[in-house]
Amino acid sequence: xxxxxxxxxxxxxxxxxxxxxxxxxxxxxxxxxxxxxxxxxxxxxxxxxxxxxxxxxxxxxxxxxxxxxxxxxxxxxxxxxxxxxxxxxxxxxxxxxxxxxxxxxxxxxxxxxxxxxxxxxxxxxxxxxxxxxxxxxxxxxxxxxxxxxxxxxxxxxxxxxxxxxxxxxxxxxxxxxxxxxxxxxxxxxxxxxxxxxxxxxxxxxxxxxxxxxxxxxxxxxxxxxxxxxxxxxxxxxxxxxxxxxxxxxxxxxxxxxxxxxxxxxxxxxxxxxxxxxxxxxxxxxxxxxxxxxxxxxxxxxxxxxxxxxxxxxxxxxxxxxxxxxxxxxxxxxxxxxxxxxxxxxxxxxxxxxxxxxxxxxxxxxx
Amino acid sequence: xxxxxxxxxxxxxxxxxxxxxxxxxxxxxxxxxxxxxxxxxxxxxxxxxxxxxxxxxxxxxxxxxxxxxxxxxxxxxxxxxxxxxxxxxxxxxxxxxxxxxxxxxxxxxxxxxxxxxxxxxxxxxxxxxxxxxxxxxxxxxxxxxxxxxxxxxxxxxxxxxxxxxxxxxxxxxxxxxxxxxxxxxxxxxxxxxxxxxxxxxxxxxxxxxxxxxxxxxxxxxxxxxxxxxxxxxxxxxxxxxxxxxxxxxxxxxxxxxxxxxxxxxxxxxxxxxxxxxxxxxxxxxxxxxxxxxxxxxxxxxxxxxxxxxxxxxxxxxxxxxxxxxxxxxxxxxxxxxxxxxxxxxxxxxxxxxxxxxxxxxxxxxx
DNA sequence: TTGTACGCGTTATCAA
DNA sequence: TTGATAACGCGTACAA
Numbered sequence: 001x002x003x004x005x006x007x008x009x010x011x012x013x014x015x016x017x018x019x020x021x022x023x024x025x026x027x028x029x030x031x032x033x034x035x036x037x038x039x040x041x042x043x044x045x046x047x048x049x050x051x052x053x054x055x056x057x058x059x060x061x062x063x064x065x066x067x068x069x070x071x072x073x074x075x076x077x078x079x080x081x082x083x084x085x086x087x088x089x090x091x092x093x094x095x096x097x098x099x100x101x102x103x104x105x106x107x108x109x110x111x112x113x114x115x116x117x118x119x120x121x122x123x124x125x126x127x128x129x130x131x132x133x134x135x136x137x138x139x140x141x142x143x144x145x146x147x148x149x150x151x152x153x154x155x156x157x158x159x160x161x162x163x164x165x166x167x168x169x170x171x172x173x174x175x176x177x178x179x180x181x182x183x184x185x186x187x188x189x190x191x192x193x194x195x196x197x198x199x200x201x202x203x204x205x206x207x208x209x210x211x212x213x214x215x216x217x218x219x220x221x222x223x224x225x226x227x228x229x230x231x232x233x234x235x236x237x238x239x240x241x242x243x244x245x246x247x248x249x250x251x252x253x254x255x256x257x258x259x260x261x262x263x264x265x266x267x268x269x270x271x272x273x274x275x276x277x278x279x280x281x282x283x284x285x286x287x288x289x290x291x292x293x294x295x296x297x298x299x300x301x302x303x304x305x306x307x308x309x310x311x312x313x314x315x316x317x318x319x320x321x322x323x324x325x326x327x328x329x330x331x332x333x334x335x336x337x338x339x340x341x342x343x344x345x346x347x348x349x350x351x352x353x354x355x356x357x358x359x360x361x362x363x364x365x366x
Numbered sequence: 367x368x369x370x371x372x373x374x375x376x377x378x379x380x381x382x383x384x385x386x387x388x389x390x391x392x393x394x395x396x397x398x399x400x401x402x403x404x405x406x407x408x409x410x411x412x413x414x415x416x417x418x419x420x421x422x423x424x425x426x427x428x429x430x431x432x433x434x435x436x437x438x439x440x441x442x443x444x445x446x447x448x449x450x451x452x453x454x455x456x457x458x459x460x461x462x463x464x465x466x467x468x469x470x471x472x473x474x475x476x477x478x479x480x481x482x483x484x485x486x487x488x489x490x491x492x493x494x495x496x497x498x499x500x501x502x503x504x505x506x507x508x509x510x511x512x513x514x515x516x517x518x519x520x521x522x523x524x525x526x527x528x529x530x531x532x533x534x535x536x537x538x539x540x541x542x543x544x545x546x547x548x549x550x551x552x553x554x555x556x557x558x559x560x561x562x563x564x565x566x567x568x569x570x571x572x573x574x575x576x577x578x579x580x581x582x583x584x585x586x587x588x589x590x591x592x593x594x595x596x597x598x599x600x601x602x603x604x605x606x607x608x609x610x611x612x613x614x615x616x617x618x619x620x621x622x623x624x625x626x627x628x629x630x631x632x633x634x635x636x637x638x639x640x641x642x643x644x645x646x647x648x649x650x651x652x653x654x655x656x657x658x659x660x661x662x663x664x665x666x667x668x669x670x671x672x673x674x675x676x677x678x679x680x681x682x683x684x685x686x687x688x689x690x691x692x693x694x695x696x697x698x699x700x701x702x703x704x705x706x707x708x709x710x711x712x713x714x715x716x717x718x719x720x721x722x723x724x725x726x727x728x729x730x731x732x
Numbered sequence: 733t734t735g736t737a738c739g740c741g742t743t744a745t746c747a748a
Numbered sequence: 749t750t751g752a753t754a755a756c757g758c759g760t761a762c763a764a
Contacts, residue, residue: 031534031536078511080452081511082447082448082449082451082457086449102473102474107468107470107473108468111468111494118494123491126490144444145445145446146447147446168397252675252678253674253675253678254674279675282675283675286680289680308620309618311620312619312620312652
């Protein structure tokens with residue numbers, strides 16, 4: 001059933017490569033890097049003027065600036081970030097802490113951050129907290145040691161120590177992914193509770209009577225979404241604790257199928273589910289197909305995040321669209337604005353969300 | 367059809383936050399960081415000894431070492447990486463260049479890299495080349511400016527300039543994702559051509575007669591996979607140029623549906639497809655369901671990478687499993703081994719692949 | 733507009 | 749085993 005293939009790497013090849021590498025090492029020794037002083041000598045000015053030409057071109061006469069640029073070009077000068085950081089007492093690093101790098105939600109956020117930071121003199125440095133506040137605290141200390149110009153951290157549930165570190169950090173801080181009345185400095189995100197509220201209302205408005213919820217990776221945001229579901233279900237008299245299936249396990253399509261099966265065994269009359277994310281929703285859909293349960297007639301399915309695949313599925317899947325890339329972009333823009341001195345236009349930004357209704361919750365023929 | 371909700375942020379709230387922030391700024395001023403000298407004074411030794419105690423504990427007597435550690439603890443000393451880098455003339459940064467941070471293939475690789483680098487003194491710095499060799503070259507220069515201890519770059523198709531930079535770089539280099547007879551230094555990956563060969567053979571062995579291929583984001587690796595498909599199809603007399611639908615566009619589930627539709631309009635008799643990745647395969651499956659084409663009876667589908675969802679789909683989807691996380695881990699291990707001086711056991715490592723046969727290519731019952 | 737003196741916090745070298 | 753001294757390459761403060 002399985003076919004496996006490996007390429008053979010011959011021993012002789014390895015030896016050969018090794019010999020070549022030694023030769024390379026010798027070449028690497030003449031790796032002299034020109035310094036500011038070298039450029040200065042070449043351009044016949046002082047090192048200070050070169051430094052200025054680089055950072056405040058306006059304060060250097062055009063003629064000398066041209067000479068300097070020519071010298072830089074000729075020597076192939078590249079500034080030494082370490083020396084700069086040491087002298088200036090602050091680096092051009094923007095530290096970013098996310099709970100996961102594989103979760104596509106955060107990939108999108110990271111992408112957004114990169115896209116606006118890319119054309120600035122700032123460097124992005126990522127840290128992966130693995131959803132652990134303790135890890136986050138450790139990362140924070142590491143980052144702080146690098147004298148960053150700014151910090152972007154995920155969520156609002158930092159440990160007290162982390163909060164304290166962030167509050168007295170000598171740099172600007174942006175919290176992302178959520179909204180909160182009391183941000184440490186700046187914040188951009190949306191209300192997870194409200195978005196679940198809107199999604200649950202959508203399900204009930206479509207005529208489903210026995211809604212359930214599937215949730216995994218119960219981080220603070222997932223919990224707030226469950227809260228939103230509970231609120232609406234309770235308000236409308238549709239609350240059934242049994243119909244909420246949660247697990248701290250990592251979310252996945254496979255898990256979505258398992259949770260769906262779980263739910264059906266506990267509450268067979270369930271006719272709609274709100275999933276904590278799109279992977280679970282897709283898994284639930286497959287499980288329904290496997291069991292011959294018709295979607296959306298017998299089971300309404302709503303996901304969360306609106307990943308690209310949701311629109312392409314058959315039936316297409318309803319989801320709550322979140323603006324992940326936008327969060328990353330906005331956070332970085334706010335930070336840059338704050339750094340530029342003009343101060344950001346706002347300290348808090350809500351990027352909102354949208355319930356995107358598709359076939360999977362279209363109970364009433366439309 | 368759509369519901370949209372925004373949270374209101376009151377103006378008064380903003381002002382309030384702004385005032386608080388000013389107060390914080392004042393606090394931030396007393397942000398004194400103890401230095402080596404401070405620790406030295408506290409422990410009543412010289413700065414040099416403290417520095418040694420940190421990096422080569424064995425060369426400091428146990429008694430002084432204890433005094434020093436106590437002082438470090440008491441003062442909350444954190445080494446300054448910039449100063450260290452400047453003095454040592456090399457940083458503890460490992461630069462990593464990937465073509466995309468949202469593509470889950472590279473997320474997995476990044477995760478693997480992190481997982482082994484996390485407990486070392488080295489810092490991972492990512493760069494996103496956006497599949498552009500020019501961007502890659504630019505990133506390379508930036509990284510090189512940081513005097514990294516090691517570089518991990520994706521693929522083997524660097525520009526000549528990039529290759530030259532890497533060859534004379536004063537640090538170790540690991541190329542990842544592919545195999546090649548002439549790596550710059552070290553390399554870990556697998557043969558994309560061979561993996562496509564194995565997958566295509568699987569399709570034909572299952573009894574499919576008119577195989578086609580769907581491919582997007584035609585990067586060098588995608589092209590090599592198409593090559594593998596062509597080779598086997600030709601060998602077995604099943605080659606039809608029309609049946610290969612390619613596009614340089616970014617891959618997605620939606621695109622998979624479109625490409626499938628394209629293929630069916632060009633070559634309606636197609637009875638199996640090899641997809642360049644799993645997103646395309648999933649989209650193709652949905653497209654078949656939409657059209658009432660039975661999988662695997664009327665259409666065999668094989669994806670590439672074996673993302674988690676493939677096993678959970680209905681019908682479950684055949685795919686070529688690739689060891690992405692493993693590539694990241696191995697690359698980092700090789701680098702660490704090389705840095706530790708003992709030299710890596712091997713300069714090239716092939717992580718292989720596996721064709722995971724599932725329902726979607728099970729033409730013959732059994 | 734340009735330059736001088738000095739310090740940033742650490743490590744390498746050599747000596748004790 | 750420990751310490752003194754001199755870099756490392758650049759930016760700040762001030763002066764010219």
